[in-house]
Amino acid sequence: MNNLAIFTRRTVTALWSPASQLKCYCANSSPLSAPHNRKLFVGGLSWSVDERSLLNAFSSFGEVTEVKILYDKDTGRSRGFGFVNFTKGDDAKSAREAMDGKAFLGRPIRISFALEKVRGAPIVVPRIQDDEAASRRNRKS
Numbered sequence: 001m002n003n004l005a006i007f008t009r010r011t012v013t014a015l016w017s018p019a020s021q022l023k024c025y026c027a028n029s030s031p032l033s034a035p036h037n038r039k040l041f042v043g044g045l046s047w048s049v050d051e052r053s054l055l056n057a058f059s060s061f062g063e064v065t066e067v068k069i070l071y072d073k074d075t076g077r078s079r080g081f082g083f084v085n086f087t088k089g090d091d092a093k094s095a096r097e098a099m100d101g102k103a104f105l106g107r108p109i110r111i112s113f114a115l116e117k118v119r120g121a122p123i124v125v126p127r128i129q130d131d132e133a134a135s136r137r138n139r140k141s
Contacts, residue, residue: 038065038089039114040096043081045069046105051082057104058084062091083114 042054051067058064069082086092092113100111 037113038086038092040084040092041112041114042084043110044107045080046107047078049105058095061095063087
């Protein structure tokens with residue numbers, strides 16, 4: 001068996017074993033641990049949204065330290081998402097609960113806790129699956 005086949009076999013076995021469902025190779029904080037995360041991802045933004053309007057929309061929930069909208073390099077137009085940083089995690093949590101799915105300048109926005117960017121390493125987000133599907137897969141093994 002060549003090295004690629006061995007590597008593939010080990011990787012597939014590791015990915016499908018029940019123990020691998022418990023592992024999470026994430027950045028310092030999990031996106032599910034909301035109070036520790038103060039950075040929100042805001043998606044579905046209209047092209048007309050700028051940093052000031054986003055700051056005004058979120059500042060009612062607490063002190064905002066930074067607002068960043070990402071723009072296309074070629075056109076200079078908004079890519080439709082951005083980030084909002086709060087000083088307190090509880091403020092970010094309340095902003096997410098209040099604003100997620102609400103219309104902002106004519107478009108519904110999606111808000112979630114931002115994942116920390118890890119340079120040089122991929123972020124692996126575990127799949128959440130029901131117990132029945134996991135037990136069926138384990139019986140086949």
